[in-house]
Amino acid sequence: MPDNASALQLVLSGDPALFSIVLLAMIVSLSAVLLAALIGVPLGALIALTSFRGRDGAIVLLNTLMGLPPVVIGLLVYLALSRSGPLGAWGLLFTPQAMVIAQTILVAPIIAALSRQTIEDLWLEYRDELTAMNVPWPGRVGTLIWDARFSLITALLAGFGRAAAEVGAVIIVGGNIEGHTRTMTTAIALETSKGDLPLAIGLGIVLMAIVLMVNALAWVVRRAAERVAG
C-alpha cells in the first residue's frame, strides 16, 4: 500500500523524470505506429486487391510476422545499426530513432495483416459496384481504405497496443539510457529490478491510463463517425 500511495503521489505531483519518460515513450510508439500505418495499410490493400503467384504464402507469412518476438526484432535491428552492421554509418544505435525503427518493424505486419483482411472483405462487397462505375484502380484503393477507416482504426489500435507494451526490442536498440532512450516499459523493468517500486507502479498506472485513453478516444471518434457515415 505505501508503494501504491507513493506511486499515485508521483503521478499526481507531475514528477518531471516520470513525465519525460512518458513523453518519450509516446513519441516513439506513435511515430512507429504512424510509419507502420504508412507501410502496412497500402501493403495490406495491395495484397487484398491483387492476385499473384504465391499470394497465399504471402498472407501466411504476413500473419506469421504478427507474432514475431520483439527481442528477435531488437537483435536484428541492433545488428543492422551496430557500428560493424550495414547501417552502422547512420549512427542510430541507442537513439530514439533506432527504437522507432524496431517498433515500426514490429507493428507494420500487424497493421498490414489486419488491413488486408478488412480491405479484402470490403472489396468482395464493393467489387461489382466499383467495376460497374468504371472506377480506376487507384480510386478503388482509395475508396476501400476510406470506407474501411473505422475498422482500420482498430488495426492501428492493435499496433499501438503492441508498440506501447513492448520492452524487448527497445531495450536492445535503445539501451535504456536515462533521459535519452528510457521509455515506460524499459523503466518499469529497470525500476522493478532495482526495487524502486513506487516509480515502477507509477509508470504502470500512467501506461495503462494512456492506453485506455487512446482506446476510449478512438471508440468515441468511431461511434461519432459511424453515426454520420453509417
Place this chain on the structure above:
Amino acid sequence: MTDLPIDLDNVTIAVGNATMLDRVTLTIAAGAPTVLIGPNGAGKTTLLRAAMGLVAPMRGTVTWQGRAHVPPVRRAIVFQRPTMLRRTTSANIRYALRAARIARGGHDEAIERLLAMVGLSRAADRPARRLSAGEQQRLALARALAREPDVLFLDEPTASLDPASTKAIEDIIRAVSQRGIKVVLSTHDLGEARRLAGEIVLLHRGRIVETAAASGFFESPMTDEARRFVAGELLV
C-alpha cells in the same frame, strides 16, 4: 458516342459445371424498355451482367455499337441488392458523379435534382446504409442515373419491395425511359413486365425461348414455355 445497339452473338457463359447462358443471341436497341422474364436461374442476371460488360463470355461475343471491350462509361446498372457506400445519401451520388468524371461545378445541382427525382431529398444527409430497402433501391437508381447513361440495366429492381416502394421505382423507370434512356430490366413478376415492357425476352435454363413486342407476347405467345409462363404455370 452511344453504346447502343448492344449485340450478344451466340454468347455462352458457364460457372463451374453450370451453364448460365447457352448460345444466346440478342440485340438491345434504343426504344421502350426491354424486360427479361423467366424463373429463378433462367440466366436473367447473367445476361444483364454480360450486356453491361461485367462478365466476359466463354464463347460468342458482346459488342457495343459494333465495338468490343468498351468500358462502361455510357452504361449503368442497379444490382438486385445494391451496395451502399459508407457515406451519406448525397455523398453516394457525389461519388458516382466523380467516377463518371462529371464536371465538379455541376455536382450540387445534379445531386439536388437526382434526390428530388427519386424522392430522397429529405434523406440527403442520412447514412445510406441506414435507409430502408426501398430507399436504398431508389438511391442506387439515382447513383446509376448520375452517370448520365445511354442504357440502364436493372436487376429485379422491385424484388422484395412493398407495393408503395414498387410503384415509386416503376414511376422512376417510366420517367427515365421517357427521357430516352434505354432501360433493360429483369423480373419474374409478370405484372411488372406488363406494366413496363416494350419488348419481352423470355429466358429459361440459360436460353432465350421467345423475344417479342410486349403486347404480342402477352396476347399470343408463340412457344409452349411462353404460353405456360404467361398462364402462371411454373417453369422448372
